[in-house]
Every structure is written in structure tokens, then in C-alpha cells.
Amino acid sequence: MKNYETESTWHYHNGTKHPNGMLLSRFHVYHPSHRPTPYKIYNNAQKINLPLDKNSIGVSALDAISNIIDTNENTVSNIDTLSRILYFSVGITKKIKFEGLxxxxxxxxxxxxxxxxxxxxxxxxxxxxxxxxxxxxxxxNTKLDIIRLGDFRKTILDCTANDQSVRDAQVILIFTDVFARNSIKYQAREYRHAFWDCGTILSNTLAITSAHKIPSKIITGFVDTVPVQLLGLDITKEAPLVIVPLGISKQNIGPNLPLEEVNLEAISSDYEIDYPEINAMHESSCLQSETEVASWRNQISRESQEYDKLTPLEKSIQSLEPLENVILKRGSTRKFSLESITFAQLSTILNKSASGINSDYTNKETILSDLYVIVNAVDGLESGSYYYAKEKNSLQLLRKGNFRHVSGNLGLNQDLPYDASVAIFFMVDLSRVLEKFGNRGYRVAQLDAAIIGGKAYLASYALGLGATGLTFYDDAVTDFFSPYAAKKEVMFLLAIGKKEKPTLHHTSS
Ligand SMILES: Cc1cc2nc3c(=O)[nH]c(=O)nc-3n(C[C@H](O)[C@H](O)[C@H](O)COP(=O)(O)O)c2cc1C
Incomplete structure (x- = not known):
């Protein structure tokens, strides 16, 4: 076991806790009229138009998120498929008019x-x-900006210390975070949001590639400076978070090409402010060399536990709703009705979304996060707090009771977690993760929770329900689920329930 420095993570994590984290100002205000442009704009890059086909290829969303599709040996066959992967990950799916905005x-x-x-x-x-x-x-604009021409996959292969999936890949996606676009509202807590918002995107990316039977893998360990140089990023403003190799290439990876400087005029954010704590947390979780990546790479397993008061999950519902339709209709629920969902619906959401993530930090069937659930209104399941015993495909009852007011309170005193049928808290034993992965483990822990949360979003919409991510009072969540969660920290919160009829005016995209 390596002796990692992990103080930086605790400093950042404790300092960005709600309500009184010392790295957050209580007097900070943000008004949506100050929202920065949400696009990176390349002024002088050559552009390539992408074809866009939003039609379904007939794979259900529940199958696509649940790791059951055989993805072996498939390529990203052409630009059309690549375009679909990008669109269903981060494309514009709807436009909404807001008064005054x-x-x-x-x-x-x-x-x-x-x-x-x-x-x-x-x-x-x-x-x-x-x-x-x-x-x-x-x-x-559904276009690609050309940054470099030539096959640069070897550069990425090297920075992942020769990861086999990268070696095989035909396409490698790199996900980055533009700090200022989000810190304008969330201050230093932005670095958590980086992984939350990257994670929900990745759930879509993994699902759409799996629907196309294309293999994919989440790579969290790489030499950070390499994608920075390859993409020509200003690391103080925009940082690479995750690398995702896709498909099996028919062309062997070639030699390294020289990395000339990128001379493009790019504006990643029209709002600029530095939160040094974000940069410090990012830097302290960077890996410096291929040797470091190779020795960092590790797999974490789930701790075995004794359980009592188990209620087995019900059989999963077979929903045929195609993935593409689910992504197009997804949108965070703004108002839940107080009605119940069924235990079969909750069972399906848990079973499908927590089925495992193909990554460099766990084996394919494992997840890092522990799911704690407040059940407010589920037909066939007593109200109370539960732990999802994944290994037993069951829910362990922690405490019986009506905890609506608690879920409302833990979710930052908002109506959404009060009105929802269930609230799922994704928690990790952060000390254990940091012991295994050092400060880089913080990225892994946040990301794992957010990917499962994103899958649960999709599963909820596939079943005709609504869902929303939420932020939370950190230590109050740990306290509520203690003693069971005494050592655990919350990484992500998702509320699920039935939607109340929308009142917003939608226009077509
Ligand atoms: C991790 C996460 C946390 C969120 N927290 C809140 C929240 O605390 N309150 C809220 O009303 N919406 C919250 N949202 C919902 C976002 O506001 C919503 O995703 C965003 O407006 C985009 O809209 P869409 O999800 O409908 O596409 C959260 C979303 C995510 C992914």
C-alpha cells in the first residue's frame, strides 16, 4: 500500500461542504442573466459539418445502461455513428423560453x-x-473544429501507460472542464460539479456506444499534461478529466507524431475568475509521468458486509422505450407530485443503473459508490431509510419512518427532495478510496457516483418517471445515515418520483 498525501483532498472536500465550508462565501450571489456562454468558440479553426440522425436504432434505454450488450470487436463505423455518440452525450435536445432571460x-x-x-x-x-x-x-452548430490532422492516438496511449483499451481504440474521447463557466455560480465547489456534470454526460456516452455495440472504458489515470498539450489547453482555465477509448480499431496505432504548438484562437469562457482552491485540488490530483500512472493504476473492490432486514428487489420491469427517445425527453423534474412509484420501478432503477462500470478503477461488475435511499412513497415498500445491498440484490432497512422532511432538509431545504418518492444518496468511504488512489481518488469517487446517478436519471425516464440531481448538506447526510454511513461522504444525490404536469413552454430543437 502506498503512502499517499491526501490532506489536499480533505482540505478541499471539507472546505466546500454545505452549509459552512470555509472555502465558500455565504455572501456570493449569482443571477442567471450573468450566465456565461456555454460553448467553447474557435474563431479561426477549420470546421467539419456532422451529419445528424436522431432516430432510434431500437435498443431499449434500460438495456443500454446495464452492461448486458455484447460490445466485443465493434468499430465506430463512420462519421455518422461518431456524430450520434457526440450528440446523444452533449448535444442540444431542447430550447426553453424564460421570461426576462x-x-x-x-x-x-x-x-x-x-x-x-x-x-x-x-x-x-x-x-x-x-x-x-x-x-x-x-x-x-453540430460541427467538429479541427485542432490537428494526423493519427495522435499513440500520444494518448502513452499517457495512459499503455492501457489495453486505448491501444485497441479507434476513437478516443477526452472530456474537459472549463472551471469559470460553473464557478461563477458555485464558487470553489465547482470542482465537485466538474465530475458530477461529466459523469451524467458519460452515462449517456456509455449508453449510446453500448446501443451501437461499441466497447468503451472510463480511464481516470493518465499523465495530465499530455492531453493539455495535445489539445492546446490553458490548464489554469480548462482541465482534462477523463479519457474514453471507443471501438476496436482496424488500423494499428502508429508512431508518435510531433506535437507542434496549437495556434488557434479559442475562447473557452467569456467570464473569467480564478478560484485558486480549484486549481490546487486539480494539481494535487495530477499524475506526472507514465511510470506514476502505471504504479497508480489499481482496482478497488467492494467491502464484504453482514446484512440483516433484507428486502429482495422485485423483478426488473421490461421497458422497450428506446435510448434515443429517453435521452431526448429527459429533463430534470422541476416539480414532483407526492404520488408513489412502485417497488418494481425502484428495483429496476437500482438494478440497471448500479450494474457496473467498465473502468480503470474497478472491475466491470463493480461500483465504488454505496447507495443510501430515503423511501418517501413507494408502493410495496415501507417508508424509511435503506442501504442498497448490491451483492444481495436487496434493500437493507436501516430505519422505518416517514422521512420526507429529512430528505427535504438534506437536499438543501428544497421542495424537490421533499416531494420526491425516493432520494438516493451516493456515498463513499473516502478515506479508503484515498488510501488506494491518493488525491486522484477524489476524482474517481465523484465520477463513479455521477455516472451511476446519470444512469438512474435515464432509467427513471425510461420508466415514465421524473428525476433530478440535487445538492446537499454534506455532514447532515452522513449523520442521518449513521451509524451505517459513519465513515462515508456524500458524492451525489438524485431524487426520483412522478412529475407534476409541466407549465414551461417548450419549442422544438
Ligand atoms: C449533480 C446535479 C445537481 C443538481 N442540483 C440541483 C439542485 O440542487 N436544485 C435544482 O433545482 N436542480 C438541480 N439540478 C438540476 C439542474 O438544474 C438541471 O440539470 C439543469 O438546469 C439542466 O436541465 P435539464 O437537466 O432539464 O436538462 C442538478 C443537476 C445535477 C446534475
């Missing part, structure tokens, strides 16, 4: 404050319709 564009995946601070880049070999190169996806 005008029309706002919303995306395929949920995002805190609708600030859309995650950017996606493509590194690929030649494919029908697209030359090998390094590109930025422009979701506003």
Missing part, C-alpha cells in the same frame, strides 16, 4: 445550473467520412 438551450445530459462547462474532444484514426485527427465537438 430569453431562450435557453438544454443538453442531452443534466448539468448543475445548466452552465454546461464540460467540453468533448475526439482523437481518432481514419474512418469513413473523417480523417485521422484531433477535433473539438461544437454542440451549438
Amino acid at each position: 430569453g431562450e435557453m438551450e438544454f443538453r442531452a445530459a443534466s448539468c448543475t445550473g445548466a452552465l454546461y462547462h464540460i467540453e468533448v474532444y475526439v482523437v481518432c484514426s481514419d474512418m469513413p467520412g473523417l480523417d485521422a485527427g484531433v477535433y473539438h465537438f461544437d454542440p451549438e
